[in-house]
Amino acid sequence: MSAKLTKLGKLAETEVAALRALPCRVSNVAATATLVREGQPITECCLLVSGYACRNKLTRDGTRQIVSFHVAGDILDIQHLLFERADHNVQMITPGVVAFFEMERLRRLVQDHPAIGQALWRDCLIDASVFREWVLNVGRRDAIARVAHMLCEFLVRQEQAGISPPENSMLPMTQEHIADATGLTSVHVNRTLRKLREQCVIAGKGREFRVVDWSAMQRIADFNPAYLHIAA
Amino acid sequence: MSAKLTKLGKLAETEVAALRALPCRVSNVAATATLVREGQPITECCLLVSGYACRNKLTRDGTRQIVSFHVAGDILDIQHLLFERADHNVQMITPGVVAFFEMERLRRLVQDHPAIGQALWRDCLIDASVFREWVLNVGRRDAIARVAHMLCEFLVRQEQAGISPPENSMLPMTQEHIADATGLTSVHVNRTLRKLREQCVIAGKGREFRVVDWSAMQRIADFNPAYLHIAA
DNA sequence: CGTCAAATTGACAAGGCTCAAGTGCCGTGG
């Protein structure tokens, strides 16, 4: 927790200490685990220790829209800090480890330590900026740009989190996850990934994945990382 | 300003006083005015006193995606509170009146009055919840549901803000605004509105607008206002 | 009355969806 927050803002020694003193429950979770369910009362806040997760919402007829992906170190549902009930789901997409904090205790911590509050607030604002970019991505880009954009963002966030997977790694998400994140069908995501491979922008068969031409990738995606507000 | 924030959380007398004491510059703005431009440094925070506005982003090739609409009383760019530079545009969609506050002063106010900070933070979180719903709307609903959903949200927010336009009123936004908000083209929005009229869900010709069957509207839109987190 | 932006409509094109079948991979259990 403190590692993430020191990236978001300068914290004093006492604040780092207060964060470390915050009690939490750590547990292993399966790839299919749902950490937060829409409509449920908010009691805990989760921090992703390892693995990958996403936030999503469902339409009445059950189709899913993923609204963000998360990597190790991300705070998963700080977006619910000041709400009674969850307005979206938080689900794992791989097995992983999650730390649970009591939301009420977190609220008190924020009141006692404004600097922590500001760091968390900044984290919320960055999340919101990402949501805005996703509205643009899903609303105004064609399939190939959408998929490329989602991949660009994911890779940059992963790198920023200090996770550098080996050269030829696997994507943690399935093509269905990519489809639900981009507002496409998994069939069309498959065809779109093939197109990116044919254009020699990415490589790897099946779930293997490697970027061959990062600048072409960014161009196709119309990707400008400014919206991620990465600290200088 | 204080009117909006007291809705978001309980404030003490001193806090209301501090808000009222906050100096601001009030000015009339034209329907085409851009209040905040993506990439620009953040110096001020705007409050919409009257009229209608929207937040939007552009793709490289200039197509626009609106990410939220705003009514009188809304704080327009609190989302930029802790950032150096704007990541989206804020534009008027009708003529109106806007109050400008110095962002730096607002940051100090928040530090001195945690309750004000919490109220503003809650406002940010509600904005973010709306962005998530919009990702779902644009990513996973068909044209008629998208347009209906956008209209439902707009009407509820307007009512919540205490603005009850006369029975047969005009929408403040053009069909092109609706198109940019829903990820459609203005031509298709036109056809979609016609369909809603044919189904006797809405009425009014041209820009006139009236909801005939609110429950049908909500059903078509798959609209559930929970995500707006309206205080009980 | 002229002008201009917005709304409306038609004809046609196309990007993405649906349905369906088949392949490859990996873990599990006999």
Added chain:
DNA sequence: CCACGGCACTTGAGCCTTGTCAATTTGACG
């Protein structure tokens, strides 16, 4: 060790929703 089952991935054919282009109408306003 191998056979089986299941899930994800892959591919094809045809359709449908939405986009594109272009022309026309309407309404507000000077």
